[in-house]
Amino acid sequence: MKHIIAPSILSADFANLQRDIEMINNSEADWFHIDVMDGVFVPNISFGFPVMKAVNKYAKKPLDVHLMIVNPDQYIEEFAKNGAAIITVHYEACTHLHRTIQLIKSHGCKASVALNPHTPVILLKDILADLDMVLIMSVNPGFGGQQFIEQSFNKITELRNMANEIHPDLIIEVDGGVSISNIDALITAGATAFVAGNAIFAAADQTQMIADMKNRPEVSYQI
Numbered sequence: 394m395k396h397i398i399a400p401s402i403l404s405a406d407f408a409n410l411q412r413d414i415e416m417i418n419n420s421e422a423d424w425f426h427i428d429v430m431d432g433v434f435v436p437n438i439s440f441g442f443p444v445m446k447a448v449n450k451y452a453k454k455p456l457d458v459h460l461m462i463v464n465p466d467q468y469i470e471e472f473a474k475n476g477a478a479i480i481t482v483h484y485e486a487c488t489h490l491h492r493t494i495q496l497i498k499s500h501g502c503k504a505s506v507a508l509n510p511h512t513p514v515i516l517l518k519d520i521l522a523d524l525d526m527v528l529i530m531s532v533n534p535g536f537g538g539q540q541f542i543e544q545s546f547n548k549i550t551e552l553r554n555m556a557n558e559i560h561p562d563l564i565i566e567v568d569g570g571v572s573i574s575n576i577d578a579l580i581t582a583g584a585t586a587f588v589a590g591n592a593i594f595a596a597a598d599q600t601q602m603i604a605d606m607k608n609r610p611e612v613s614y615q616i
């Protein structure tokens with residue numbers, strides 16, 4: 394099976410957002426990755442509903458919305474109304490994670506949980522069967538263009554082993570420092586979806602970079 398490529402619009406040119414959305418529409422990318430940051434959960438503010446609406450107006454692929462915010466329950470309905478297909482909340486931001494997951498699903502979205510680099514995957518064991526996806530943060534969230542944290546490989550493998558027992562078709566998404574140099578090893582470790590910001594938007598030929606990240610002749614995943 395082919396893995397999923399989700400360009401992160403955080404690294405797009407916001408003065409030419411429609412152009413960058415069309416580039417993704419016309420590429421081999423699978424999803425749009427949308428990073429929402431509130432300046433509280435992470436030390437950065439990205440954007441909220443106005444940008445989400447603008448992306449939803451032109452995007453022809455599913456919107457993969459990553460909420461790096463506190464109190465995500467308060468905003469889930471609004472993100473769903475604005476076109477979110479997948480909503481990821483942070484384990485570290487949710488006191489009643491089971492309730493939050495049910496809320497996401499009740500709005501017709503796929504439910505996903507993100508883990509910061511310091512959070513062990515075992516903490517998701519009792520909720521894994523309810524999830525469509527787990528997002529492994531391979532940098533500390535808040536900024537694009539950071540260096541990949543190598544320990545993430547072990548987390549991906551550990552999560553894939555746990556998922557094989559409980560939920561074999563779980564999507565494991567990796568976010569942060571993903572590039573053409575580490576994507577093969579990440580697929581081999583058990584990841585099936587890849588967020589890439591800098592690797593795509595800083596490339597001389599963005600469409601070609603997406604195609605290169607999508608078509609990896611040496612690796613494919615089995616679930």
Ligand SMILES: O=C(CO)[C@@H](O)[C@H](O)COP(=O)(O)O
Nearest residue numbers: 534535537538569570590591
């Ligand atoms: O969530 C985040 C950052 O918090 C990511 O989605 C970044 O936007 C990925 O950017 P690169 O590391 O690929 O440049």
